[in-house]
Amino acid sequence: MNFHIKHDSRDIYYRNPFGAVPKGKKVYICAVTDRFLEIYLNIIYFDYTEKIVKMSVRIENYNKYVYYHYIYLDKDYVGLINYFFRIKTEDGGYVHYGNNSDGLGGQGQIYNSMPIPYQITVYEPLKVPKWFKQGMIYQIFVDRFKNGNSNGEITNPKHNSFIYGNWQDEPMYIRDNQGKVIRWDFFGGNLKGVIEKLCYIKSLGISAIYLNPIFKSISNHKYDTGDYKSIDSMYGDEKIFKKLCEEADKLDIKIILDGVFNHTGDDSVYFNKYGNYDSEGAYQSKDSPYYNWYTFIEHPDKYDSWWGIDSMPSINEMNPDYVNFIIEGKNSVLEKWMKLGAYGWRLDVADELPDDFIEKIRNKIKSINNESILIGEVWEDASNKISYSNRRRYVLGRELDSVTNYPFRNAVIEFLTEDIDSYTFERKILSLYENYPPEIFFSNLNILGTHDTERILTVLDKKGENKIQFLKMAVTIQMTMPGVPLIYYGDEAGVLGGKDPLNRKTYPWGNENKVILDFYRHITALRNRYDSLKKGGIEFYHIDKDVLCYKRTINKENILIVINRSEHKSFHIIADEIDQEISALEIKILSNQIEL
Secondary structure (H helix, E strand, C coil), rough: CCHHHHHHHCCCCCCCCCCCCCCCCCEEEEEEEEECEEEEEEEEEECCEEEEEEEEEEEEEEEEEEEEEEEEECEEEEEEEEEEEEEEECCCEEEECCCCCCCCCCEEEEEECCCCCCEEECCCCCCCCCHHHHHCEEECCHHCCCCCCCCCCCCCCCCCCCEECCCCCCCCCCEECCCCCECCCCCCCCHHHHEEEEEEHHHHHCCCEEEECCCECCCCCCEEEEEEEECCCCCHHHHHHHHHHHHHHHHEEEEEEECCCCCCCCCCCCCCCCCCCCCCCCCCCCCCCCHHHCCEEEEEEEEHHHCCCCEEECCCCCCCHHHHHHHCCCHHHHHHHCCCCCCEEEECCHHHHHHHHHHHHHHHHHHCCCCCCCEEEECHHHCCECCCECCCCCCCCCCCCCCEEEEHHHHHHHHHHCCCCHHHHHHHHHHHHHHCCCHHHCCCCECCCCCCCCCCHHHHHHHHHHHHHHHHHHHHHHHCCCCCEEEECCCCHCCCCCCCHHHHHCCCCCCCCHHEEEEEEEEHHHHHHHHHHHHCCEEEEEECCCEEEEEEEEECEEEEEECCCCCCCEEEEEEEHHHHCCCCCEEEEEEEECCC
């Protein structure tokens, strides 16, 4: 059967409204063909139940047949709706029309077997605090940022640990022959150091600081919590933490904490495997008040742990006692630190946390402070994430305000290293725009690096002597795209570093790369100056596979961003020939250099 069919999920002629839809609305869907056919719309709901409806048809001219259907959303329905088209063939069989093969939305394709479906995200309306959505975040790995002691001494060094002799030393792990860390290494950064550098952080245009874990722990990374209610003594104490929040608030900077609630350390108040705490831990006794927090296969030495790492025993998050301790009880962990000044939480390994647990956290922190923020660590498109065979509800309006936007990071790196072209970059970004509720899309953390990734300058090292120019391009994209930019401490100073632990080097105080630092200050100031860059819509333009061109606009403010990754090709662009809303402007792009 020869026919032409088209559906484009990003064109409101074919699907209206665009993108994610609030609950209780209706969605118009159509497909256009060049001949009369029998077409059905296959609808799959969040619980995987299906509905197949025969589409109505109207004839617009002799070879344009419009097949359409309205999906009416129940006022209480929240979740994904997937759909594709079934076209009956002359022999009584079916072919299918669905999403394109990479699942990025837009114009689809025909399949002879089951297609990749399109996605509609149906969400509960939510409001993300303005201070976050229009702000910028600075991430600090505290041990490696700044020692704020006037004499430079290390505060309360840990037993059997390794202290570096020089702040500029390269970090390393000291492991046994089984690969287990036997001595944790420290440089001596602390909360006093963060307080000391608040004005520097503010000079970058920052509105919030996200701290990697700061609670008591044996390790330097502190993702193996020893005591949720105590600041690690190397970092300071409650008094210093409270002062940090107060001093940051004077500069209109909020503090966000890292919540590691999927597991504790084995060396903790709650597990107490080594007897280092004055408590009866779950490892020591089945009568421990913490015993039911954990899952023992064979007490005490066989137990569930995060990714099989026995120093991080996993928690049964929905255990009532644990929920009470972390979330709901009087002076719970959340309440204690928020009353001392914390403005939000980043949830470590959100994929490991039950949806109901995340929802409880959200409800609690919003009840304490409705301007608080909840961020989830998610490495993929969070709208359609499946973990442990469960479809996740992260972005449906009842859980997270923001997620770590690793797909954004991947797209930026892939474009600049020529693994994808500008058109594919556009499709990757627009796929997120299409799948996320607008409030969350404009609130996602746009990262170029974190404590879990290689430093961005190291990733771009293959560009050789041009790597700083490519870094500027990466940062320009980060600061001009919808979302909340996150600067990982030291990236703005030109810190290099491969995988952990090299991505956790110290901040190079006094040895910053001034060219990079000056550029960061310049581009962050531009972002803060223009509303279109903080909250404007986005529209892409096709120039060339090596040229990324897009417009940010709000009201009558329009800003055109042009990035040329080619080190050899030049382009000459008349801006108002691209878009009449852009004032007459000639842009000459020569091997990455832009002349206005």
